[in-house]
Amino acid sequence: DTAVSQTPKYLVTQMGNDKSIKCEQNLGHDTMYWYKQDSKKFLKIMFSYNNKELIINETVPNRFSPKSPDKAHLNLHINSLELGDSAVYFCASSNLFAETQYFGPGTRLLVL
């Protein structure tokens, strides 16, 4: 009964590949997010999305794209992976008018 879940937990892949990370929340929230945590532990927002609006951090390359099949899911697709994409990716969710974002366990991506 995990509130926010992500799969896979670990992802090791070659440069140039395309990969996806899945995120699901069972909290009934209407807003979901993707964050990137770099090797220095710094967390930065990539996207926020509710069923009406996608807000993209302008620093995110267009190789990254979020896809939401329904309100409970926000998957992250990454095309043409690069070495610098290696990081931990966190999904989070909140209610639009609530105060707290709840995070998934993270996906550790390593690009070789």
Added chain:
Amino acid sequence: AQKITQTQPGMFVQEKEAVTLDCTYDTSDPSYGLFWYKQPSSGEMIFLIYQGSYDQQNATEGRYSLNFQKARKSANLVISASQLGDSAMYFCAMREGVAGANNLFFGTGTRLTVIP
């Protein structure tokens, strides 16, 4: 300018003692929210405590309290009666504007080590 500043890369505290983790923030928006998250070595991000900019009282959650000093723009986390399980990275974060699909801005974190 950094929106959230955590000046302590690492802190040590003796078990059962209290410890304060510093956080200062920078915003011109009158409405904002301040958060603390804990990241243990297992990697997950655990929500600890929240303070709204209009809240009159300092937030408390069990052994966690947030020392909110609005004029100084500081939101320090106080952990009382430290336990070995408190050893982790602690992140301060801020949401600007009223609650909504607003992103969190994170500080660089403080690594807390509790000594037996």
